[in-house]
Amino acid sequence: MPENNGPSRYSLGKTSLMPQEEKLETGKKKEKLIIGIPKENKEFESRVSLTPEAVELLVGNGHEIIIESGAGLNANYSDKDYSECGGLIITNKIDVFRCDIVLKIAPPTIDEIELLKNNAVLISSLQFQTQSDEYIRKLIAKKITAISFEGLKDKDNCYPVIRSMSEIAGTTSVLIAAEYLSNVHNGKGVLLGGVTGITPTEVIILGAGTAAEYAARAAIGLGAFIKVFDHSISKLKRLQLALSQTLFTSVFHKRVVEKHLKSADVVIGAMHLGDNGPQFLVTEEMVQKMKRGSVIIDLSIDQGGCIETSECRNYSDPSYIKHGVIHYCVPNIASRVARTASIALSNVFNPLLFSIADAGGVQKLLKEDLGFRHGVYIYNGILTNSSIGNYFGIPSKDIDLLMAAF
Secondary structure (H helix, E strand, C coil): CCCCCCCCCCCCCCCCCCCCCCCCCCCCCCCCCCCECCCCCCCCCCCCCCCCCHHHHHHHHEEEEECCCCCCHHHCCCHHHHHHHCCCCEECCHHHHHHCCCECCCCCHHHHHHCCCCCEEEEECCHHHHHHHHHHHHHHHHCEEEEEHHCCCCCCCCCCCHHHHHHHHHHHHHHHHHHHHCCHCCCCCCCCCCCCCCCCCCEECHHHHHHHHHHHHHHHHHEEEEEEEEEHHHHHHHHHHHHCCCCEEECCHHHHHHHHCCCCCCEEECCCCHCCCCCCEECHHHHHHHCCCCCEHHHHHHHHCECHHHHHHHCCCCCCECCCCEEEECCCCCHHHHHHHHHHHHHHHHHHHHHHHHHCCHHHHHCCCCCHHCEEEEECEEEEEEHHHHHHHHCEEEHHHHHHCC
């Protein structure tokens, strides 16, 4: 007879017949996401919203990623890269836009909006000053929940997409300036920076935000002499602390700026102009007094520009000469380094998509995440952004009140 080592796992213990507490499921039910990534059809837009590595993480957690063939080619990601990471590659654009969530970089065209299914979620850039009344009304008619990724905020109350793109733009602007000072683009053949026995290049930066900070970092790394101007003394102090060194800084005064422009080799316009349109900190008369062969990079051109002689150009014809000064005024400068920019965007979107799934869907995350809610401009076909409403003459409602009602 076998030795008795206590009750078997099939026997009834003393507590088995006692009343037990009912165990209720308290965790949130995760939602499977079906995400469409269309190929960008806007000229000179080279970025893609998710990298293959991000797709692999999402697919590994049970989500479905449908990618239009060629979506990542301009960022040097092949269809094979995505398919090996679990993405479903298709050639039919319609199927991509029929997904529950459509994630793209440029705002969709009117034709692409027609492809979206009713009540879908659209995450893209907005740039509403460049949109039409028809664009907004089409999204409203299809009861789309539209989220502007430049409006998203993180837990630190910062704009993660704007910050990452500004970092890239600031650094890239200095590299572009170096190209145009050299003989490569028929510049005057000057090295951006400094070497022993030669006066260092002088770089003026208008603004003291993120783009200005990273432009200053890049220029300092090359050995240039930096001068920064801004309207805010607190921003100038923050910039000096961030760079851990004393810079030439000045609150913006027209005469002071005009004086220093005369000796500048490079001027980088990095002012955030907001919704007020162009605000010319440098007039045409001031540009006329600059050195011949100097370079202007206006990073504010997507908001109208902060230099009066700036003209919006594209990558097929990015530069021109006016009053002997080389101008480079191309919006969306981050697309020049599309792979780096795509990785930076993916680093924001990937955690966001996981948060949506963990919360149980977009609507539930909107109720509990104020930063995510801040990016919404249309909710279930209801315009929730008063600035857009005032701009186009369309009634809007407060999204906080809508969240309380749902």
